[in-house]
Amino acid sequence: MALQPDAAPWQSWSLERVALTLGQRFPGCHIWIIRASLMYLHKFSCYQNFVESNLFGAPEHSPDYGAVRHLRALLGHSMQRAGLPNPLPLLSGTSTPGPLPAGFSLTIVGFSKGCVVLNQIVYELAGARADPELRLFLDSVSDMYWLDGGHPGGSETWVTDKCALGELASSGVAIHAHVTPYEVCDPMRAWVGREHRHFIKTLEDLGACLSQKLHFEDEPASIENHFRVIQEF
Structure with a gap:
């Protein structure tokens, strides 16, 4: 970030510093920060490993892309590489999967463009639950946080499909939606709100099981407050 003129002013929101912030928000937990697989022109995050996207990161959601499987495999491999005791077992592809580590629980947080990953997971819930290993993994998800989601596409910033949202509602996952005027009150992107x-x-x-909050509603919309939601949620 220090080498990129557009990114340098925002170094206080680097991946490393956000990891420290989340460590304070979730004390006693392991924090995993997943970087976008592509940074187009050094500033447009693109999560193509989770959801079909153009270079600017606008997604094309599909119920069978594989975000849940990718997250499950990524976490399992990362836990092994980090040498954690009792890591997630690698995917076996069997109909009788082994148990997850005792007490394993997962909270998924998406911020800004990263919320497209959470949206993709929602679209995949019905299909992923048909897979015994993925169902076991999904059952370990306790909370999902959407933090001021946004992307450069003209739609699907938030999931609006009733069937997909029905799967999310019935999952029992605690859903948290934290937004700021930067995203949901922008007249140039009225569809987001x-x-x-x-x-x-x-x-x-x-x-x-839903909680929601509009942060900084009495302040002018700003990208600084967009980032500050990471500290305030």
Whole structure:
């Protein structure tokens, strides 16, 4: 970031510093920061390893892309590389998977463009639950946090498909949506706010375990407050 003029002013929000912030937010937990697989022009995050995307990171969601499987494999391999005791076992592809480590629980947090990964997971829930290993992994997810999601596409910033949201609501996962005016009150991208409201309303109607908050609502929309939601959620 220090070498890139567009990124240098935002070094206080580097991956390393965000890891420290999340470590304070979730004390006693292992924190894994997953970097985008591609940084186009050094500034456009693209999570192609989780969801089909263009170079600028706008996603094309599909119910069978493989984000859940990729996250499961990535965490298992990372835990082994880090030498943690009782890591996630590698995927075996069997119909009778072995148990996960005792007490294993996962909280998934997406910020800004990274929320496309959470959205893709939501689209995959129905299919992933049909796989015994992935179902066991999904059952370990306790919370999912959407932090001021946004991307350069013209739609699907938030999941609005009722069937997909029905799977999320019935999963029992605690859903948290934290936003700022930077994303949901931008008149040039009015669809973001509409989709966010639709996401919240649909999940409420479905009886999901949901919490939501609009941060900095009395302050002008700014990219600084967009980043600050990482500290405030």
